[in-house]
Amino acid sequence: MEVVIRASRWVVGGERTKSGLRLLPVRAYMDDMTLITTTKPCTRRLLQKLQENIQWARMQFKPSKSRSISIVKGQLTGERFYISEEPIPTVLEKLIKSLGRWYSADLKDTQQIEQLRRDLANGLKQINNTALPGKLKLWCYQFGLLPRLLWPLTMHEVSLSHGNQLERLVNTQVRKWLGLPKCVSSVGMYSKGALSLPISSLVEDFKCAKVRLDMSLTDSREPVVRGAALTLATGKKWTPATAVLQVKSALLHRDVVGHVQQGRGGFGLGALTPLWQKASAIERKTMVVQEVRRQEEAARCSKAVGQAKQGRWMSWEGVERKKLTWSELWGMESNRLSFIKLSFQTCSCGLGRIHLAR
Structure with a gap:
């Protein structure tokens, strides 16, 4: 060819x-x-x-x-x-x-975005209609349906508002599969705080995919690709080009500050962060995506601070972080999983279950 x-x-x-x-x-x-x-x-x-x-x-x-x-x-x-x-x-x-x-003939992605919403709703319905337990349904979504949605979300001009609408459809089913009530906030489901689940946010993956595509075009080795790179249209609330510039500035500032020791360990015992100026093109793309995820986690923590009951875990001191893995979920009963999650978020339903357990 x-x-x-x-x-x-x-x-x-x-x-x-x-x-x-x-x-x-x-x-x-x-x-x-x-x-x-x-x-x-x-x-x-x-x-x-x-x-x-x-x-x-x-x-x-x-x-x-x-x-x-x-x-x-x-x-x-x-x-x-x-x-x-x-x-x-x-x-x-x-x-x-x-x-x-x-x-299509209208030269727009309006119909494709609506088709994407229907595909997501049908996929969630098919997973929900199976005879599998909730944790297996969650696994089917995380490794079956979500990867199939990321490519259309990356290629089409999907705004952040449409991404939030798609995530709300997902959150409804995730609460049902985990045995959580409707009052549980999505901040606790995707947060990596005191208790984290092995599931990812659709909006977070959408932002990471858009940022990765923007860097692939603007930082390409080919001058033709780099010169013809267009601004990705994702609405007015959030744009990949602006996000990449902010993340690069933050990473450059981190190089100036240097390595900061955290915790009670001695100097040099913590994990060393790679430098932006010495990183390769692939490493820089990975660092930018990780920084975008860190900013999303910081935004979730800021929302949790404003929640009186479900965000009370932000004020806990001396709590060891717990990260649940899929292997731990396989050996855990569904009622126990929902009890742990509700106890962690300390909502009204969770407090009632703790009282009954005592």
Whole structure:
């Protein structure tokens, strides 16, 4: 495919960005090929040249599996292109999916976000209708449904408000599977404080995925990818570009402060944090994601401080942190798990159960 692309892309010039960077007219990933040109004649010449080279390589294009889209002054037109005198369907006729993202005629992700919400609701319903206990249903969501949602959340223009709506659907089922009442706050379910469960927040994973994608584009080694990187649209409340800048500033400030000893251990006994200036590109991406998770945990702790009963664990002193693992959950009864969690959050239901246990 690389030989075919290099032998074909010279016939036309690519799109020029505002910064003056000339983009490549042909882009490919595995056996998927995307052509982006500025005029209709350029597109026809490029298609003809690609058809000749593909036939030389003893291969052929399938117009039925291809799609074409023409945009003139921001408006979608019905211009048709042909491969071997066979028309290529337009996006107005059939949708197209590329790298996990659907492209439709409205050029928006509104329908895809609604479809994502329906897929999440159906997935939670299927898991809930099984005869498994609650902890196994929770495991199915954490390792089965959640990873399937992260890629569409990363590729589509999903705002933080939509992410919060999706998480509220998840929280309803998680409380049910853990045997918790509706009054239990989501802060205690995802917090890594005195008692932490082996589940992750959907909004937190959504932010980490967006930050990881932003760094992959803006910090790429390829100048074409780095110069053509766009600002990811996630609404007005939170943007990945701003979050990355804030996290980088915090990590640089941590390098200036140096290693700070915590606890009663001697100097050098604590875990050393890597330096931002000496870290590689992969290590920097990992450090940024970890800092985003730390900020989310700090936001949850700030909410817990304002909760009179369920956030009382913030004022406990000398409490050893407990991190439950999946292996511990397997050998734990469901009633015991809900009792421990409610006792930790000290809500009214939990206090009643403690009184009965005494």
